Amino acid sequence: MSWSHDLARLTFAAMLLVPGAGWSPAAAAADIAPCPARPEGGLKYLDVFDGAPEEMATLMEDKSGKNFGYFTLGHIYDEGRFVTIRCKYADGFKTDVKLPDKVAGCKYTVGKDKALNLSCH
Numbered sequence: 156m157s158w159s160h161d162l163a164r165l166t167f168a169a170m171l172l173v174p175g176a177g178w179s180p181a182a183a184a185a186d187i188a189p190c191p192a193r194p195e196g197g198l199k200y201l202d203v204f205d206g207a208p209e210e211m212a213t214l215m216e217d218k219s220g221k222n223f224g225y226f227t228l229g230h231i232y233d234e235g236r237f238v239t240i241r242c243k244y245a246d247g248f249k250t251d252v253k254l255p256d257k258v259a260g261c262k263y264t265v266g267k268d269k270a271l272n273l274s275c276h
Contacts, residue, residue: 186274186275186276187258187274187275187276188273188274188275189240189242189252189254189261189273189275190240190242190250190252190273191242191250191252193244193246193248195244195245195246195248196244196245196246196247196248197244197245197268197270197271198242198243198244198245198270198271198272198273199243199244199245199269199270199271200243200271201240201241201242201243201263201271201273202240202241202243203226203228203238203239203240203241203261204238204239204240204241205231205236205238206236206237206238206239207239207253208239208241208251214226214228217260221265222264222265223262223263223264223265224262224263225260225261225262225263226260226261226262227259227260228254228258228259228260228261228275229257229258229259229260232257232258237253237254237255238253238254238258238261239251239252239253239254240252240254240261240273240275242273245270254275258275258276259276260275260276261273261274261275261276262274262275
C-alpha cells in the first residue's frame with residue numbers, strides 16, 4: 156500500500172470517530188428533513204430560531220459558504236429549550252416546524268436549481 160492510501164484510510168477512520176467531523180452510518184440513519192416537500196415549489200429560504208419564532212431569536216450559521224451552511228444546535232436543547240425551523244418555499248408558502256427532540260445540528264446545501272436541501276441530525 157502507498158503512503159497516500161494509508162493516510163486516506165486514517166483520515167476516513169478519524170472522521171467516523173470524531174462527532175460532527177464527517178459522515179457516519181449512525182448519523183446518516185438519524186438524519187431528518189424537517190421541511191415538508193411541496194410539489195408547488197422547492198425550499199428557497201429558511202430561518203432557524205432558538206425557541207418560538209415570536210421570540211425573534213434568529214440563529215446564524217456556525218459555518219457557511221457559497222452553497223452550504225451548518226447550524227450547531229445541541230446546546231439549545233442542553234439548556235432546556237427547543238429549535239424551530241421556518242421553511243420558505245419558491246411559491247411564497249411558509250411553515251414553521253418545531254423540533255422538540257434534540258438535534259445536534261442542521262445543514263443545508265444549495266442545489267443547481269437554487270433550491271435548498273436541509274437535513275438535521
